[in-house]
Amino acid sequence: MTRQELEARISRDPSPVMAARELLKERYSADAEAFRQGADVRALVRSRADTIDTVLKLIWNRYPFSSSPDIALIAVGGYGRGELHPHSDIDLLILTREGIDPGWQEDLGAFVTLLWDLKLDIGHSVRSIEESKAAARGDVATLTNLLETRTIAGPDELRKELSEQAYSDNIITDRDYFIAKRKEQQRRHKKYSDTEYNLEPNVKSSPGALRDIQTIGWITKRHFGLQSIADLTRFSILTDEEHRVLVEGETLLWRLRYGLQLIANRNENRLLFDHQRALAQMLGYKDEGKRLDVELMMQSYYRAVLALAELADVILQFYDEAILGTGTEDNIQPINNRFQIRNSYIEAVNNQVFAYSPYAIMEIFVLMAQHPEIKGIRATTIRSLRAHRHLIDDAFRSDLAVTSLFMELLRTPHALDEVLSAMKKYNVLGRYLPEFGQIIGQMQHDLFHIYTVDAHTMRVVRNMVRMSGPEARDDYPLAARLIHGLPKRELLYIAGLYHDIAKGRGGDHSELGAVDAEAFCQRHHLGERDTQLVSWLVENHLLMSMTAQRKDISDPDIIRSFARAVPSQAHLDYLYILTVCDISATNPKLWNTWRASLLRQLYIEAKRALRRGTEIPVDRQEWVRATQSEAREILHAQNISDEQINAIWDTVDEDYFLQDSTVDIAWQTAAIINHGDTPGPLVLIRDTHGGPTDGFSQIIIYMNDRATLFAATTAVLEQLNLNIVDARISSNDGPYTISSYVVLDEKGQPLGIDPARKERVRKRLIEELDDPEDYPDIIHRRTPRQLRHFAFPTEVLFSNDTVNERTVIEVVTPDRPGLLARIGQVLLDHRIRLSNAKIATLGERVEDVFFVTDEHGEPISDPSVCRALQQDLCKMLDEIQ
Numbered sequence: 072m073t074r075q076e077l078e079a080r081i082s083r084d085p086s087p088v089m090a091a092r093e094l095l096k097e098r099y100s101a102d103a104e105a106f107r108q109g110a111d112v113r114a115l116v117r118s119r120a121d122t123i124d125t126v127l128k129l130i131w132n133r134y135p136f137s138s139s140p141d142i143a144l145i146a147v148g149g150y151g152r153g154e155l156h157p158h159s160d161i162d163l164l165i166l167t168r169e170g171i172d173p174g175w176q177e178d179l180g181a182f183v184t185l186l187w188d189l190k191l192d193i194g195h196s197v198r199s200i201e202e203s204k205a206a207a208r209g210d211v212a213t214l215t216n217l218l219e220t221r222t223i224a225g226p227d228e229l230r231k232e233l234s235e236q237a238y239s240d241n242i243i244t245d246r247d248y249f250i251a252k253r254k255e256q257q258r259r260h261k262k263y264s265d266t267e268y269n270l271e272p273n274v275k276s277s278p279g280a281l282r283d284i285q286t287i288g289w290i291t292k293r294h295f296g297l298q299s300i301a302d303l304t305r306f307s308i309l310t311d312e313e314h315r316v317l318v319e320g321e322t323l324l325w326r327l328r329y330g331l332q333l334i335a336n337r338n339e340n341r342l343l344f345d346h347q348r349a350l351a352q353m354l355g356y357k358d359e360g361k362r363l364d365v366e367l368m369m370q371s372y373y374r375a376v377l378a379l380a381e382l383a384d385v386i387l388q389f390y391d392e393a394i395l396g397t398g399t400e401d402n403i404q405p406i407n408n409r410f411q412i413r414n415s416y417i418e419a420v421n422n423q424v425f426a427y428s429p430y431a432i433m434e435i436f437v438l439m440a441q442h443p444e445i446k447g448i449r450a451t452t453i454r455s456l457r458a459h460r461h462l463i464d465d466a467f468r469s470d471l472a473v474t475s476l477f478m479e480l481l482r483t484p485h486a487l488d489e490v491l492s493a494m495k496k497y498n499v500l501g502r503y504l505p506e507f508g509q510i511i512g513q514m515q516h517d518l519f520h521i522y523t524v525d526a527h528t529m530r531v532v533r534n535m536v537r538m539s540g541p542e543a544r545d546d547y548p549l550a551a552r553l554i555h556g557l558p559k560r561e562l563l564y565i566a567g568l569y570h571d572i573a574k575g576r577g578g579d580h581s582e583l584g585a586v587d588a589e590a591f592c593q594r595h596h597l598g599e600r601d602t603q604l605v606s607w608l609v610e611n612h613l614l615m616s617m618t619a620q621r622k623d624i625s626d627p628d629i630i631r632s633f634a635r636a637v638p639s640q641a642h643l644d645y646l647y648i649l650t651v652c653d654i655s656a657t658n659p660k661l662w663n664t665w666r667a668s669l670l671r672q673l674y675i676e677a678k679r680a681l682r683r684g685t686e687i688p689v690d691r692q693e694w695v696r697a698t699q700s701e702a703r704e705i706l707h708a709q710n711i712s713d714e715q716i717n718a719i720w721d722t723v724d725e726d727y728f729l730q731d732s733t734v735d736i737a738w739q740t741a742a743i744i745n746h747g748d749t750p751g752p753l754v755l756i757r758d759t760h761g762g763p764t765d766g767f768s769q770i771i772i773y774m775n776d777r778a779t780l781f782a783a784t785t786a787v788l789e790q791l792n793l794n795i796v797d798a799r800i801s802s803n804d805g806p807y808t809i810s811s812y813v814v815l816d817e818k819g820q821p822l823g824i825d826p827a828r829k830e831r832v833r834k835r836l837i838e839e840l841d842d843p844e845d846y847p848d849i850i851h852r853r854t855p856r857q858l859r860h861f862a863f864p865t866e867v868l869f870s871n872d873t874v875n876e877r878t879v880i881e882v883v884t885p886d887r888p889g890l891l892a893r894i895g896q897v898l899l900d901h902r903i904r905l906s907n908a909k910i911a912t913l914g915e916r917v918e919d920v921f922f923v924t925d926e927h928g929e930p931i932s933d934p935s936v937c938r939a940l941q942q943d944l945c946k947m948l949d950e951i952q
Contacts, residue, residue, distance in 0.1 A: 074094065074097070074098075077090050077091075077093055077094040077097075078094070078125065078129060081094065081126065081129040081130065082129050082132065082133065087129070087130060087133070087185070088185065088188050088189060091126050091129075091130065091189055092189060092190075094122070094125075094126060095122065095123075095126060095189065095191075098118070098119075098122040099119075099122075099157065102115045102118055102119060102157070103157065103333050106329055106330065106333065107353060109355070112322060112325045112326045112329050113322065113325065115329065116154050116155060116156060116325060116329065117153055117154070119155040119156065119157065119159075120146075120150060120153045120154060120155040123150070123155060123161055123191070124146075124223055126189070127144060127163075127186075127223050127224065128144075128223055128224045130182065130185060130186070131144050131182065131223070131224040131225070132224060134178040134179075134181070134182055135174075135178060136172070136174075136175045136178055136179065137224060137225065139172070139175075139225075140168075140226050140228075141167055141168040141169065141172070141229075142165065142166070142167045142168070142172075142175065142225055142229075143165075143166050143222055143223075143224065143225025143226055143227070143229045143230060144163060144164075144165060144166075144222070144223040144224040144225055145163065145164040145165070145166050145220050145221070145222055145223065145229075145230050146161075146162070146163060146164075146220065146221040146222075146223050147162045147163065147164050147216040147217065147219060147220050148160070148162040148215075148216045148219060149162070149219070149285075150162050150163075150221075151216070151219035151220045151221050152219045153221060156325075156328050156329050156332050156338075157329065157332040157333055158192065158332045158335075158336070158337050158338040158339070159192070159332075159338060160192045160193075160194050160338065161191055161192055161193050161194065162194045162195075162216065163193060163194070163195040163196075163223075164195070164196055164197075164198065164203070164216075164217075164220070165179065165195065165196070165197040165198075166198065166199070166200065166203065166225075166229050166230065166233065167197070167198070167199045167200075167229075168199065168200060168229060169199055169200075169201075170199045170202075171197065179197065183195060192338060200229065200232060200233050200236075203217065203233055204233070204236050204237075204241075204242060207237060207242050207243075208242055208243065211243070211248070211251045211252065211255070214237060214242060214243060214248070215252075215289050217233060217234065217237040218234075218237055218238070218289055218292045218293060219289075219292070220233070220234060238292075238293065245293060245294055245394055246394055246395060248290070248293050249290055249293075249294070249390055249391075249394045249395065250395075252286055252289060252290055253387065255286075256282075256283065256286050259276055259278075259282065260278045262276075263276070263277045263278055266278060266522075266526065268373055268512075268514075268522050268523045268526040269521075270344075270514070270521050271341055271342055271343050271344060272341070272342050272372065272376075273340050273341050273342075274324050274327050274328045274331065274340055274341075274342060274372075275328065275340040276340065277376070278376065278380060279375075279376030279377060279379045279380035279383070280324060280376055280379075281321070281324050281325075281328070283379060283380070283383050284317065284320070284321050284324075284379065284383075286383075287383060287386050287387070290387075290390055294390065294393070294394065309386070310454070312457075313382055313385070313454075316378050316379070316382055317379070317382060319375075320375045320376070320378055320379040320382075321379075323371060323372070323375045324372075324375065324376075326354060327342065327350065327354075327368075327372060328340060330350050330353045330354055331346055331350055333353075334346045334349050334350055334353065342369075342372070347365045347368070347369070348363075348364070348365045350365075350368065351363075351364040351365040351367070351368040352364060354368060356368045360577055361575070361577050362575055366513070366514055366515065366575075369512070369514045370512040370513050370514065370523075371512075372512075373511070373512030373514070373523055374511060374512040377495075377496065377511070377512065378498075380496065381453070381496050381497055381498070384447075384450070384453065384496075385450045385453050385454060386450075388416070388447075388449065388450040388453075389450045392414075392450070401413055401414055402414055402415075406438060406442070408420070409424045409428060409431050409434065410424075410431075410434070410435060410438055412442070412444070412445060413449060415444060415445065415446045416445065416446055416447055416448060416449040417435060417438060417439060417442075417445050417447075417448055417449065417452065418448070418449035418451060418452045419431070419435070419451075419452045419455055422451070422455045424455070425455060425456065425458075425459035425462065426459060426462075429459070429462040429463075429467055429470075429473075430467075430470060430472040430473050430476060432456065432459065432460070432462065432463065432467075432499060433473050433476040433477055433480075433499075433503070434476055435448065435452070435456070436480060436490050436493065436494050436499070437476050437479055437480045437483065439486070439490050439493065440480055440483040440485070440486050440487060440490045441483055443485065443486065447493070448493070448497070453497060456497055456499070457497070457498075460497075460498060460499065460502055463499065463502040463503055467503075468503060468594070469594065471596075473503075474594060474595045474596065477503070477595065478561065478595055481561040481564050481565065482560075482561050485536070486536075487532060487536050487564065488529060488532045488533035488535075488536045488537075491529060491532060491568075492529050495507075495511065495525060495529065504568075504591070506572050506573070506587050507525065507528075507568070507572060509575070509576075510523075510524040510525050510528070510571070510572060510574060510575065511523075511525045512525065513525065513574065513575050515574075520657060520658070521657075521658050521659075522656075522657075524571050524574050524575070527571065527656055527657060528567065528568060528570075528571055528572075530656035531567040531570070531649075531652045531653055531656040532564060532567045532568065533656070534651075534652035534655055534656050535554075535560075535563055535564060535567055535648070535652050538550055538551055538554045538648065538651075538652065539551070539554050539555065547651055547655075547667075549647070549671055549674065550647060550648045550651045550652075553644045553647060553648055554648055556644065557641075557644060557645065557648070558641070559601065562597075562601055562604055562605050562608075562645065563608075563645055563648060563649065565588065565591065565592070565605050566588070566605050566608035566609055566612070566645070566649055567649065567652065567653075569584050569587055569588040569591065569605070569609045570584060570608070570609050570612040570649065570653065571584065572584045572587050572588070572609075573587060581609065581610050581611070581612060581613060582610055584609045584610070585606045585607070585609045585610035586606075587609075588605050588606050588608075588609040589602055589605070589606040591605075592605050592606070604641070604642065604645065607638065607642060608642075608645055608646060608649055611636070611646065612646070612649055612650070612653060614633070614636060614646070615633075615646050615647065615650040615670065615673060615674075616650050616653070616654060616670070618633050618673060619666070619669040619670050619672075619673045620666070620669065620909060620911045620918075621881075621909055621911065621918070621920050622909070622920070623875075623907055623909070623922060624669065624672060624673050624676065625726075625729045626729065626874075626875060627691060627694055627729065628874050628875075630673070630676040630677060630680055631680055633673065633677055633680075634676075634677045634680035634681050637677060637681065639681070640678065640681055643674065643677055643678060643681065647670065647674045650670060651667075651670065654666060654670075660819065663766070663767070663796075663815060663819040664759075664766025664767050664815075664819075664821075665766075665767045665796045665797070665813055665815060666796075667766070668759075668766075668767070691725070691729070692725075694728075694729065695725045695728045695729065698728040698729070698733055698736065699720070699728055701733035702728075702733045702736040702737045702740065703716060705733065705734065705737035706737050706740060706741060709737075709741055711740075711741060711744060715744050716740060716744075718744075719740050719743050719744065720740070722807065723809065726875070726906065726907075727809070735769075738755075738757070739755070739771055739773075739809065742755050742771070742773075743773050743809075746773065751774075751837055751841045752772055752773065752774030752775075752836070752837055752840050752841060753771075753772070753773040753774065754770065754771070754772055754833050754836045754837050754840075755769075755770070755771040755772075755773075756768055756769070756770050756771075756822060756829055756832060756833050757769050757771075758821040758822060758823030758829075759821070766820070766821055767796070767813055767814070767815055767821050768813070768814050768815070768821040768822040768823065768829070769811060769812070769813055769814075770788075770811070770812040770813075770814060770832075770836070771809065771810070771811055772784060772809075772810040772811075772812075772836065772840065773807060773808075773809050773810075774807065774808065774840060775806055775807060775808075776806060776807060776808040779895075779896075779899055780800070780808065780810060780840070781798070781800060781810070781891075781895040781898070781899075781905050782892050782893075782895030782896045782898075782899055783839065783840060783892075783895075784810065784812065784836070784840065785798070785891035785892045785895055786889065786892035786895075787835060787836055787839045787840070788812065788814060788832075788836075789888065789889055789890075789891065789892060791831075791832055791835060792816070792817050793814040793815070793816060793817075793822075793832070794814060794815045794816070794817065794819075795812055795813070795814055795891060795910050796813050796814065796815060796910050796911075797811075797812070797813035797908070797909065797910060798810070798811070798812050798813075798891075798905075798907070798908040798910065799811040799812075799906070799907045799908070800904075800905050800906055800907070816828075863885060864945065864949060865882065865883070865884040865885075865944065865945040865948045865949050866881075866882070866883040866884070867880065867881070867882055867883075867940075867941040867944045867945060868880070868881040868883075869881075869931070869937045869941070871930050871931075871932075872922065872930070873930075875922075876924070876929065876930055877906060877922050877923060877924050877930055878922075878923050878924065878930045878931040879920060879921070879922055879923075880920070880921040880922075880923060880940075881918070881919070881920050881921075882894065882917070882918075882919045882920075882921065882944060882948070883916065883917070883918050884916075884917050884948045884949075885916065885917070886916065886917045887948070890917060890948070891908075891910070891919075893947050893948060894919070894921070894944065894947075894948070896947070897940070897943050897944050897947050898921070898923065898940075900943065901936070901939065901940050901943070902925070902926040903923045903924075903925065903926075903931070903940065904923060904924050904925070904926060904928065905921060905922070905923050906922050906923065906924065907921070907922035908920065908921050908922070
């Protein structure tokens with residue numbers, strides 16, 4: 072049936088629902104297919120609005136009230152702009168001259184009910200002109216809807232009369248409307264953490280997205296009475312180039328939103344992981360080398376919203392001056408011959424400053440860093456800056472005046488992160504450092520790296536700047552102390568800028584980044600020693616975190632090996648601060664007190680090793696004897712005899728005295744002695760207090776040795792929603808074993824913040840572990856939505872630790888509920904004894920390291936045993952749902 076025939080049926084059939092549905096379905100399918108074939112999204116958005124217009128008008132005209140000059144059907148909001156995406160809301164105003172005629176009530180109800188029967192996402196209100204004006208006075212959102220209206224059916228005079236009032240001061244003044252919309256935008260930006268970069272951004276509401284474009288449009292319409300942002304070019308507010316950026320950015324966002332709603336089949340504006348890959352393929356993105364199609368699509372998005380945010384700054388600042396600044400005298404403070412501060416914003420004294428003195432492009436940012444009173448760059452100067460960015464070429468980058476200014480900026484750190492962010496926002500940093508320009512908007516499609524590479528880099532620098540402030544003393548006490556002793560803090564900032572600069576190129580980004588960092592240092596005339604330090608930091612920026620998180624740092628040989636890789640104490644200090652700032656800027660959930668304690672322990676032990684010399688072999692026996700001697704003194708003070716102490720210590724191996732502090736060993740030993748022959752397991756839970764290890768809980772379990780103990784214990788702890796970050800099982804020659812687990816709650820906090828829960832955990836462990844027959848089944852929890860989209864095959868790697876005579880198993884697998892308990896079960900099935908485990912969950916990815924032996928306490932030497940264990944681990948873990 073043709074469209075004309077369907078329209079005729081809608082007009083005359085007693086029940087038009089079937090014909091209307093068929094018309095809507097036919098146009099929806101045709102537009103969706105056109106989109107997939109690459110049709111202009113702007114035409115499709117208007118086509119959808121046109122189709123809805125047609126259906127609504129035909130249905131409206133079926134009712135007697137449609138001939139009245141006192142009622143009209145008005146499109147408002149986005150629909151009022153003539154913009155409808157596949158599943159967008161359809162906002163309607165049934166507008167009357169003076170009120171509802173009693174004779175219309177029944178028919179109006181039938182009209183609205185019919186629209187609901189069509190399954191349209193209708194939002195409607197029924198108001199007279201006076202009622203609409205009253206509603207607009209009391210609600211800025213209602214007023215905003217009335218700035219964007221079209222008449223669908225009925226007399227257009229009603230809409231015109233209302234619109235004239237909506238643009239007048241009788242409803243709200245120009246000034247008050249601007250202030251209200253700016254506050255509204257600030258609240259919305261705060262909801263999204265004031266960043267354009269989110270793993271799952273909202274293409275409608277995130278900073279720099281469609282709502283920001285619409286906000287500019289609303290203020291424009293209220294201020295000038297214009298119907299299109301394009302008309303701003305007539306007022307010299309937007310240049311042709313700026314208008315092009317605005318239109319291209321909006322078009323990309325529309326394409327993303329249109330395709331997203333087709334895939335989700337609902338009014339969805341969030342770029343969820345569920346849809347990103349399908350959307351990238353729909354929009355024609357292709358993998359490029361190691362970079363996925365979805366990563367390229369998201370980079371396009373991030374770069375577009377960054378450009379739109381820059382443009383919004385210019386326009387809103389113009390309005391700030393034009394609307395709020397009217398009638399006030401400018402406060403001007405000269406800085407030098409090129410720049411001055413006008414009303415707290417820096418500006419060039421004329422528009423040719425950058426043309427005559429290109430180095431001023433860098434100078435303006437140095438001045439911003441040196442003058443805390445400057446709020447930002449004035450709109451006219453931003454535009455001039457944009458017009459002269461082409462001057463940033465190789466000659467500019469090598470100009471001694473420019474390189475000297477950039478180094479001066481790095482040595483003026485009180486607002487360094489904010490100034491560098493402004494340089495990035497105005498596309499100066501990416502041009503001055505082309506290698507940085509390549510990572511702008513670059514993301515990694517995982518849950519670990521929750522920021523784009525450039526956003527992460529800015530956060531690292533921000534952490535470095537704030538490390539010298541008072542708030543850092545509580546959160547990062549050691550780093551906050553060390554940073555004041557760095558001889559040249561700017562070297563740390565350079566390492567921060569370059570540590571991830573080579574991501575996405577293929578190859579080892581640390582090695583490639585070290586080459587770039589060396590070139591930067593040479594171009595900026597740093598000395599050979601400083602250049603080597605920066606290059607070393609970039610190349611080794613993962614060394615400390617990987618050692619702390621993946622290796623047994625209670626092993627003196629591991630400490631010695633790490634210390635030998637560090638050239639000096641200065642290198643160690645720089646590396647520690649860089650590592651802390653890097654981890655805490657990667658993912659807010661990644662930095663916790665346990666990781667802090669590991670890094671601090673590694674730093675302290677490495678510092679000792681550097682002092683005594685890394686060439687001197689570690690005497691393990693002397694280390695054990697010293698630990699035992701100190702612990703004995705503590706126990707003797709509690710009236711515990713050597714005979715009692717030896718009865719416990721003779722059953723554990725020497726590794727036990729390498730793993731814990733003397734205080735912990737004394738505490739555990741005394742508790743075991745006091746437990747005596749009491750039936751059931753001994754379960755101790757202690758929160759650390761003060762010092763570098765403050766903020767996690769340690770659970771000690773002393774009981775009859777069971778091969779199933781690790782699997783059972785981890786199952787119970789996971790059922791209790793505790794995150795296990797470290798596990799150690801001390802091998803022994805007696806009937807008992809000492810197991811140690813470091814845990815945090817789901818918020819990364821120790822159990823001590825909830826004493827009642829702490830006691831519940833202790834009782835539950837005793838109850839469940841008391842009888843092997845009662846060991847719990849592994850809990851079946853639903854895998855979180857985001858994790859389901861990052862499935863990848865499990866990897867299991869084996870290596871032998873010849874010094875400690877044990878085998879190291881590395882397991883890399885997607886995070887899943889019940890993971891550790893299942894691994895424990897597989898180890899049990901193969902009669903593998905676990906002595907230590909390093910647990911690391913990185914977003915959706917688990918990278919756990921297990922230190923094991925065979926049932927005789929020897930490393931696993933049979934390759935066939937390794938292959939069988941590998942196969943069973945992969946099979947078991949890949950089956951977890």
